[in-house]
Amino acid sequence: MFEIERRLYDEGHRFVACIDEVGRGCLFGDVVACAIILPQRYTIDGVRDSKKLSPSKREKLNGYILHDSIAVGLGRITPAVIDRVNIKEATRLAMKQALDNLTDKDGKRIIPSYVLIDAERIQTDIPQLGVIDGDNIVHGISAASIVAKVFRDSLCISWDKAYSGYDIAGNKGYGTAKHIQALLEIGPAELHRKSFISKIMEGKK
Template identity: 50%
Template sequence: MTFENFEKDYREKGSKLIAGVDEVGRGCLFGDVLSCAIIMKEDSNIEGINDSKKITANKRKKLYFQILEDSLAVGIGRANSKEIDKLNIKMATHLSMVRAIENLRNSKGEVVTPDLVLIDAERIETNIFQHSIIKGDENCYSIACASIIAKVYRDNLCLKWAEMYPGYGIERHKGYGTKLHRELLKKLGPSPMHRMSFLKNLERW
């Protein structure tokens, strides 16, 4: 896949540490919205990188480790269902993105602060210069890398959440409002990790 050269263009203008930022889980009925911020090596060019939604689960897992190995720093940020209900999903997503940037660490565990963040279609509260890119996970390499890390990381969390709250099929639908999920909600009622602000918009789930 061919990406636009956002990173190259900004490097030529003097930016050195460029972080791509993307989220996953925004439309779920259950669990955290989760973001990844990632700074890739300048010469990184991993074959097969694409928007995480357009890649199979097996391919995402393989790329996950390649991306981590080819990165300078990675940060994960989360906002839980209570924060989503309190703030609304847009603001909670922004919070998770800010946390991801603040959590950027290199392989030694040292804090890394980017001088530029490239974000998928959002503008967030940060003093760091930011560029919002429409369809960023399709058009920007580092955002696409962030989308894959975020997706695999959250899918792994879903397996743990499924053990914490058995019977909802979280390991299968990953918290999205599938027919199966809604049917199980009718049977069991919501768990402490369900987003009540989302459920009230459904007709008895």
């Protein structure tokens, strides 16, 4: 799981940033990305792709990651932008935003010398590598996926209070049967991705 990172450290890179996103397939809410720099050759037991962890385990690991990381940055792209540019481009924008927002615990911006990204490439002058299945084979990308997931889940709880009826706190914006039924019964909310729900809403006519 650490081969790529170790090779980069052996080549002399001091700060290697790892980036992942969550919420790409949701019907509701922002797509969120996290960029993170962990100490060299540092590992956290239990870190893996956030989708393979229970909510309580993610929360616990999130605390360790944020405490021990050198720098963390988050990026968010709204449904309106997703609808305008498409989800793939929006994901890249969120990842770039997260990279640009990398700061240490004192609020100082940290610029890495290399970037590892889960299966994507972004617009940056920093050398980068898109790693297929990166959230499973790169420790730092797994850590980024956990931080992004915990952050977005907290947004879902807030969104659920503001946009009741869709069970966003429970389904996290994904297209569950209950969520789709609510769409058909009460219609879309402001934060629904119109480009994602168009076929669902066509079935209402």
